[in-house]
Amino acid sequence: MSTEKTQYALNLLESAFINTKPRGVGCSFGKDSVTAVHLARRIDPNIPVFSIMTIFKPKETFEYLVEINRLLNLDVLVYMVAERVPQILIDNGIKVELLSPDNFREAQGTHENFLHTEDVDRCCHLLKVVPIQKAVANYDVLIDGLRSSEGITRQNLQEIEITGDLTKIHPILHFTEEDIFEYLKKNDIPIHPWYLKTFPDGKRYRSLGCAPCTRPIFDHESERDGRWQGSKKEGGECGIHTNQIKPSKQNIPLQKTFVMEKQDYNC
Template sequence: MSNFDLDAFISSHKADEAQKIIHSALKEFDNIAISFSGAEDVVLIDMAVKAKKDVQVFSLDTGRLHPETYRYIEQVRKHYNINIDIMSPDAEKLEAFTKEKGLFSFYEDGHKECCGVRKVAPLRKKLATLDAWITGQRKDQSHGTRNQLDFAELDGAFGTEESPLYKFNPLANWSSEDVWNYIKVFEVPFNELHQKGFTSIGCEPCTRPVLPNQHEREGRWWWEESEHKECGLHVGNLIPTKQA
């Protein structure tokens, strides 16, 4: 949608007006989707369906998710009576990668290459079909990569000048407590792994419960340095993004 005015959108919304941001984004764009995987994202879905029943939702199936996560995706689909577009890795590229590197190369080589095949490539393919997407990112999830997060931005990582892609992060200024208060008040479904000590949930081999007082992202890729715990889905957090 080439006539979208990002600056006007930002100036007419407050960062803490998550539901207004979502509803306005859905009005601005017909071809917009919510990226769904965890607790924050289902809060977005809960807010979105109150404004638009046929909201577009997609989820990345890496092939390495916890069984509980697969059950959770189905639970959300049924609870909201929505379609969830399941995006899978390219079979040939995944086969070639695992043939060369095995199933657990990330413990030695880092997680970026595996995430590139299983997450980033399918995401890029999906985003190429959209004008805008909505994510559940929060600033306090990672002070190293998300502390400058805007609630609306031009996606300089996956969009192009010819095909601009807009990205909305309505929960950017929310805390984990805000998310869980919403879940409790509105009886939003959540992944049962959260009751087993998991806070930030990704693939099964790369996610573990956190200890008391640990940051919520400590359970992700715990064998690596903690400064840049991003899988590449939000690579724009690590590079400068172009502003409209």
């Protein structure tokens, strides 16, 4: 990747951070959000990092969270709807805010199978959207790892957007999949082990979520095509990035408050 892309992302963050507090970074501990966290910490070494975990995340994600938390000294705060804190988080001193599973348990009780096979939208809302609403309640600015080339649902994003009372910053919006892996390698940051798996038919994991809803795909497919395969959400969004997770206290129309001149990249 070009050094111009990295510098542009850093400039975007630096300019957007002026007089904007409080702020935080959301991290799913996939390749993109870890890159966004690392970039944000280069501008603000003390910026808080939080993560939304679910009971359906693969064990490798929890192990990777612990590894990256230690390596980058993140002091991450995990929000999770569950009966109890996973032992691996307890053993490694990870801070967890445990949210009541009552609503999820009630919704699950109306289905013969797991909720994620019967009502995937409801499952994502209860396990992901509700926790992030709690996580960003005291933030004015949220930095995330969205990229426009991941899939059709993210093609029209702007680098800085305002939804409700929350300003969202997408510092790696113009990075490619190759850019991400190159950035992580250059900065000696390990990648989630699922990205290293290659299946006999050539498929590989390219976008990670909950284990039951994540499938390997071919290189010619869009990165998010492996998410929620066989459901109406296939290749789509869990709702974290499509819902207004911090509604405005005032009836103010959506607007952009910061614009940087876009650059053409030779990648």
